[in-house]
Amino acid sequence: MSGATILHADLDAFYASVEQLLDPRLRGRPIAVGGSARGGVVLAASYEAKAYGVVGGMPGWRAARLCPSLLFVPGRFREYQPLADRVMDVLGDVTPAVERISIDEAFLDVAGSTHLFGTPAQIATLLRRRVRDEIGLPISVGAARTKHLAKIASQVAKPDGLVVVEPDAERAFLEPLPVGLMWGVGPVARARLAERGITTIGELARTPSSAVEQILGRAVGARMSALSHNEDPRQVAGAGRARSVGAQSALGRQRATRELVREVLSHLADRVAGRLRAKDRAGRTVTVRVRFPGMRSVTRSLTLPGPVATTLTLTEVAEQLVWQAIREQPRAEPEVSLLAVSVSGLVPQSSLQLELPLATDDPRHPGSAPGAARWAVDRSVDAVRARFGNGAVGYLPTAMPRVRTVPEEFRRLAEHDL
Ligand SMILES: [Mg+2]
Numbered sequence: 001m002s003g004a005t006i007l008h009a010d011l012d013a014f015y016a017s018v019e020q021l022l023d024p025r026l027r028g029r030p031i032a033v034g035g036s037a038r039g040g041v042v043l044a045a046s047y048e049a050k051a052y053g054v055v056g057g058m059p060g061w062r063a064a065r066l067c068p069s070l071l072f073v074p075g076r077f078r079e080y081q082p083l084a085d086r087v088m089d090v091l092g093d094v095t096p097a098v099e100r101i102s103i104d105e106a107f108l109d110v111a112g113s114t115h116l117f118g119t120p121a122q123i124a125t126l127l128r129r130r131v132r133d134e135i136g137l138p139i140s141v142g143a144a145r146t147k148h149l150a151k152i153a154s155q156v157a158k159p160d161g162l163v164v165v166e167p168d169a170e171r172a173f174l175e176p177l178p179v180g181l182m183w184g185v186g187p188v189a190r191a192r193l194a195e196r197g198i199t200t201i202g203e204l205a206r207t208p209s210s211a212v213e214q215i216l217g218r219a220v221g222a223r224m225s226a227l228s229h230n231e232d233p234r235q236v237a238g239a240g241r242a243r244s245v246g247a248q249s250a251l252g253r254q255r256a257t258r259e260l261v262r263e264v265l266s267h268l269a270d271r272v273a274g275r276l277r278a279k280d281r282a283g284r285t286v287t288v289r290v291r292f293p294g295m296r297s298v299t300r301s302l303t304l305p306g307p308v309a310t311t312l313t314l315t316e317v318a319e320q321l322v323w324q325a326i327r328e329q330p331r332a333e334p335e336v337s338l339l340a341v342s343v344s345g346l347v348p349q350s351s352l353q354l355e356l357p358l359a360t361d362d363p364r365h366p367g368s369a370p371g372a373a374r375w376a377v378d379r380s381v382d383a384v385r386a387r388f389g390n391g392a393v394g395y396l397p398t399a400m401p402r403v404r405t406v407p408e409e410f411r412r413l414a415e416h417d418l
Contacts, residue, residue: 004120004143004164005111006236008150009091009127011084011104012138012159015044018083019073021136030067033075035060043075047159083135089289089297090130094123096246099237105154107147109236121164128162134294145170146232152181170230175202182227189216189224204228244283246342247271253293256326256336262319268341269314276343277382282307283343286314288321291338298325304364307347310374311381313364314343 011017015033020026026046032054034043042063045054052067064070084103091098094117097109110123117123124141131139138160142153145167156177157163165173179201180190192215198204204212205228213221226232247268254260276282286308287301300321308314318341326334363370 003111003114004145004150004166005109005114006144006147006150007108007110007120007124007127008142008147008154009106009108009124010140010142010154010158011087011131012140013044013046013050014084014104014137015075015080016046016049017137018079019075020046021083022076022079023073026071026073029071030054030069031071031073032060032063033073035063036072037061037064037070083137086135086297087131087137087139089291090134091127093130094127097236107150107236121162124162124164128160146230147234147236148183148227148232149174149230151183152177155181174205174228174230175200177201179204179224179228182224184220184227185224189220192216201228244287244342244344244346245272245275245279245281246287246340248289248338248340250338251336253335253337256334261322261326261336261339262315264339265318265322265341266311266315268339269318270311272341272343273309273311273314273378274382274385276309276346277378280348281346282309283347284308284345285343286317286321287342287344288318288325289338289340289342290322290325290336292329293335293337297338298328300325303345305362306365307345308343308364310363310371310378312374312377313371314341317364 016031019031019033020029028048029046030049030052031046032042032044032049035041035058037060040060042054042056042058042060044056045058045063049063049067049070052070054063054067054070060072064072080103087104088098088100088106091106091108095108095110095113097112098106099108100106110117110120113123114120117126120143124143128139128141131137140154140157140160141162142150142155142157142165143163144150144153144165149165149170152174153163153165178190178199179185179193180187182201182204185193193199193204196207196211196215198207198215204224207225209222209225212225215221216224249264249268251260251264284307285301285303287299289297289299291297302317302321304317308317322339326336361370362368363374365371
């Protein structure tokens with residue numbers, strides 16, 4: 001993949017931005033989360049405070065001296081995680097390959113999403129707008145061919161910006177930047193390099209690796225030298241083999257009726273279970289995601305007594321979980337905008353055959369009579385489809401889907417592969 005398809009998305013001054021989001025009186029003003037003018041440590045500073053030189057990790061008294069109008073707020077820590085999770089949900093809408101590296105930043109591999117959502121720059125623009133509109137937080141994005149470059153690009157983009165490094169501009173982009181922007185170069189390394197006259201990434205690239213290894217130590221030196229030469233083979237985790245199989249369906253905005261939910265879930269379960277069986281896999285944990293119009297997204301999971309790969313059983317479990325999530329909503333007749341089903345905790349299907357015949361009627365056990373019957377039905381369905389195509393046969397709502405609001409390729413994209 002040669003394009004700038006790795007994105008690094010990083011919320012700007014996250015803790016401080018959340019405080020400004022929750023208390024409008026703090027917006028546009030220099031604030032520090034944590035610490036006080038008398039002591040303690042500033043954990044995060046708003047951009048208005050950063051303009052005065054206030055940074056996270058600084059003693060409160062020093063911050064107050066640099067910025068006399070600085071407002072200290074204690075920080076509402078319970079608010080941070082759920083807001084950051086919602087941001088990650090938005091990122092996950094364009095690709096299953098999202099690697100979260102801290103509460104407020106993640107790498108995304110969008111190589112498989114460009115035919116649906118446009119260029120990496122357009123995808124980044126879409127994500128930035130959605131995070132701003134739906135959650136109310138500023139987020140900067142860097143796009144490049146490697147993780148290292150994407151992370152540097154997002155730092156350069158701050159605050160509230162987007163920087164795309166096209167492959168033919170990489171060296172020119174890195175050349176003048178300070179070494180401190182490199183991932184892994186802290187204040188100590190920066191000072192050591194500066195003693196040897198190395199302050200930019202370009203200068204680091206022109207220093208022989210052996211010399212850099214002497215300055216920074218062997219392992220770190222070799223790594224920094226390679227990065228300065230723009231060598232970074234690391235992939236976004238989740239871009240490779242998935243540990244779950246899932247499918248989702250965006251619905252626009254529809255009332256959550258029994259019929260709609262059953263129809264969409266049968267369709268999704270059919271796709272997920274079909275792919276599990278095609279790969280000789282089954283999984284114990286069923287997860288559903290329900291998104292309500294606006295922004296709220298709710299996830300519910302259930303771990304079953306045994307692994308499941310039958311369409312009907314997966315549909316029933318998913319239905320149960322989705323209604324749990326819907327019933328918790330304050331509105332009597334809520335609307336939904338997306339349903340997703342995934343199965344994780346995967347095991348080879350051969351392990352199912354080890355289950356002895358059971359005296360239970362629970363169809364979730366492959367060893368029970370109804371469980372075995374469902375397996376048999378699915379096997380026939382799979383066999384017919386293999387010969388005559390997917391539309392040839394299926395459970396009723398699956399064979400005749402009315403809900404077709406999403407192009408087929410979007411579905412395929414949203415389904416991570418084994
Ligand atoms: Mg951040």
